[in-house]
Amino acid sequence: MKELRLQEVLALVYRLFLAFFFYQIARLLFWFFNKDLIKVDSVSDYFGLAFHGVAFDMTAIFYVNALFILLSLLPLVINTKPYYQKFLFWVYFIMNGIAYGMNFGDFVYYKFSQARLTTAAMHVAQHENNLGKVFFTSVIEHPFVILWYIVLMMFWVFLYKKVTVTEFNPVKKWVYFVGSVVTLCITATLVVGGIRGDFKHSTRPINLVDANKFVKNPLQANIVLNSVFSFFRTIDTNNFEEVHFVDQKFIDENIHPYKLYKREEVSPKPNIVIFILESFAKEYSGAFNRNTGIKDFVSYTPFFDSLASKSLIAINAFANGRQSIHGMSSVLAGIPSLTDAFTGSPYANQKIQSIVSVTNELGYDTSFFHGAPNGSMGFLGFGNILGFQHYYGKNEYNNDKDFDGMWGIWDEPFFQYFAKNLNSKKSPFMATMFSVSSHHPFKVPEQYKGKFKKGPLEIHEPIGYTDYSLKKFFETAEKMPWYSNTIFVFVADHTNQVAYPEYEKAMNRYAVPILFYSPNPKYNLHGEITEPAQQMDIYPTLADLIGYNNPIRSWGRSLVSEDKNYLIVNSDSIQEQFMIGNYIYRFDGKNVTGIYDIGDKNLEKNLVGKVGGPEIERGILLCKAWYQDYMYRVINRKLQ
Structure with missing residues (x-):
């Protein structure tokens, strides 16, 4: 049975489980540091958010640990040697230590960015030459965040070392190699499914928008997510894509992309x-x-x-x-x-x-x-x-x-x-x-x-x-x-x-x-x-x-004109948000996923499926028409 490498597989499962465990601790701390901004009504509601966050953690953990998983299962014969296990230890903690720190950065900077870490931060950082000063200033100002990180990483190392792999030299090498190949194939399938976020046949992997499926208000999506997931999912992303919801006449008559103010x-x-x-x-x-x-x-x-x-x-x-x-x-x-x-x-x-x-x-x-x-x-x-x-x-x-x-x-x-x-x-x-x-x-x-x-x-x-x-x-x-x-x-x-x-x-x-x-x-x-x-x-x-x-x-519109029709637009980095008439709409690039009364500024009561009528139908069309015109003009360089 040792040729089938069961002890190594179990050790690998345990080590990956530790990552899931510590990501949940990071999630709890993220909410604790930002609980004044992200309201959660009860303990059971929090656990519901944390449970749905597992899928997003799985993607992040498999991204970060892909190399570690591969090195753990390669049929090298030397895998159980003490020096190789020590090598795996360092690969594991260097990769996970860096990734785990990304979550801790969001404990502080979510208050400023109002979004989980994405590659947009890199676009800003590339223009700055004072990042070292900013980092050390943040460390001094928020010592408890650093202290939490150090303590948890030490605890993680302690738990990691509780399960060890004993040295073993395979006798039946053909069993060892065949078993390793089968294990690698199964594991690769599971890792790919994990990185996609589920194991079902799907047209696309889960992304930031999917976190909104499990929340009472959109801000809670930031608890479901983790910083590693949001960062990796936005590497080389390009959500700029032409769409066709309405004809051009509707855009010209209702969005008015060109305006003329005679004075x-x-x-x-x-x-x-x-x-x-x-x-x-x-x-x-x-x-x-x-x-x-x-x-x-x-x-x-x-x-x-x-x-x-x-x-x-x-x-x-x-x-x-x-x-x-x-x-x-x-x-x-x-x-x-x-x-x-x-x-x-x-x-x-x-x-x-x-x-x-x-x-x-x-x-x-x-x-x-x-x-x-x-x-x-x-x-x-x-x-x-x-x-x-x-x-x-x-x-x-x-x-x-x-x-x-x-x-x-x-x-x-x-x-x-x-x-x-x-x-x-x-x-x-x-x-x-x-x-x-x-x-x-x-x-x-x-x-x-x-x-x-x-x-x-x-x-x-x-x-x-x-x-x-x-x-x-x-x-x-x-x-x-x-x-x-x-x-x-x-x-x-x-x-x-x-x-x-x-x-x-x-x-x-x-x-x-x-x-x-x-x-x-x-x-x-x-x-x-x-x-x-x-x-x-x-x-x-x-x-x-x-x-x-x-x-x-x-x-936009001239605020000194007679035009009182407004369409306010912004984004929380997960979905677009529109204020039109008496309602606020959330839009994922294809569909309106949330409709809220204009007075519900905290977006607590989603009215999708509960309200209708001409104003709602028109509001949905305006969201789609505006988004269509924006994408057309940006992509086709029609911003003149």
């Missing part, structure tokens, strides 16, 4: 200054929370609130993506991030109509400012695609005494640099400032420690600092000749840490402020927009305000 020619053309504020979520500003009913609400943005009182503000606005580069494409070009981000896709490098191209066409000087090292976040590359004439980063600032040591130049001095640089330009100009300081690790300059409210979240203090930097910018800018004929826009790139339960809700994790201000009264920028709005609306709004009387390619 008397504006002369002189106004300057445009766009602030895309890092992590400057709606939750932090009092002006955008007057009607939310949050008890004992505290604002961390006194200047921003005062500016909002004399501006046009969208108090029910949403981001179209999850990362900074997504904010750039959404705000400037009206292109959202879906399950796969456009900016990280093979289709990003194409001619794109945007507020940059429109203002270039009208003779504007166009520039982009970001205080980080040039190229950080992918902004320089995408800025070149959009057609910015000038880029100003840390290199151009050329004074490292104002460097924060992590991301870039502190906001206050870089905003002053921004104002003075604009003063050297000939009007009209269009300039975009992407701020830096309200970013992890959430620090403020030494001289300002204790000046700003700290609040319950780490981010509150640097939000106060960025708000103060805006105040100082305006004190400088309002003395300059270009100021009086300038339209200012303020928007967050995405949200960040959450303090209030209202903003823990799934859709409100995208809630951002949008503010339009001009000291020139002729633009009539005051009041509140209560209908849902989005980052994608900024580009058509500005094109309208400056009197660009030509068609623009836009999935």
Whole structure:
């Protein structure tokens, strides 16, 4: 019987079982660290999610351990030798140790990314040269995560060593080899089935979308998943695929991919200054929370609130993506991030109509400012695609005494640099400032420690600092000749840490402020927009305000027009989400899988199969039509 290698097979099963066991511990810890963001009603509900997570763990574990499994079963005769078993030990723990650590990274960064780890993180990381600093800062700030990892890995090693393989030299070698080949064939079949996620005949392996089959609300899918699965499943993925749900006439009449806003020619053309504020979520500003009913609400943005009182503000606005580069494409070009981000896709490098191209066409000087090292976040590359004439980063600032040591130049001095640089330009100009300081690790300059409210979240203090930097910018800018004929826009790139339960809700994790201000009264920028709005609306709004009387390619709408029909779109990296009329729809690329009342921002009561009628039927068609038009334009390079 020893020739059939039963003890080795049983040892292999035991070692793989340990991986399943420790992945469940990681799942529990992931939920524990993020339980304020992912609500689970009961212990039995959690165990249900954990049970369904086994299929996703199986895929991840078989991916990671494929080499170990092969080496464990190869008919090498020496398999049971102590030195070979030691070699297997190191293969096992090097591979599993790295993979297991990916789950622990999500304990912390899920709060910021709002999604499990995917290869999209690599698209962002490839533009950064400070990853070592970020990693060590995170280790210092979250020692318990590292401690948990070390303790669990030590415990894993301890349990692994409890089962050993005794040395054996096969006598009947033909039995040994034949048995090994049969075992390898059976195991290979099981591993392939495990990597696919089931052992049934299926047209495709399980993917991130399948996690939603087992949840009460979409956020719980992140408990079902694990970081290794989500990372591997998004390697070389391309969810960009043309679909055909409706005819072009329906798209033209209902999606309106091209819009024309007729306005008397504006002369002189106004300057445009766009602030895309890092992590400057709606939750932090009092002006955008007057009607939310949050008890004992505290604002961390006194200047921003005062500016909002004399501006046009969208108090029910949403981001179209999850990362900074997504904010750039959404705000400037009206292109959202879906399950796969456009900016990280093979289709990003194409001619794109945007507020940059429109203002270039009208003779504007166009520039982009970001205080980080040039190229950080992918902004320089995408800025070149959009057609910015000038880029100003840390290199151009050329004074490292104002460097924060992590991301870039502190906001206050870089905003002053921004104002003075604009003063050297000939009007009209269009300039975009992407701020830096309200970013992890959430620090403020030494001289300002204790000046700003700290609040319950780490981010509150640097939000106060960025708000103060805006105040100082305006004190400088309002003395300059270009100021009086300038339209200012303020928007967050995405949200960040959450303090209030209202903003823990799934859709409100995208809630951002949008503010339009001009000291020139002729633009009539005051009041509140209560209908849902989005980052994608900024580009058509500005094109309208400056009197660009030509068609623009836009999935957003001008917020200063009579158009009140909104279609808000974003993605949680698993499925697309649409807000249309009285409902929120979740769409997997083929079918609407969830329908929720517009007031159900936490997506708790799925109404699929429970509601119907013309509005629902039309909403489903609009989701499909919008998605069809998006895929057609992106893939066929029709974004002009």
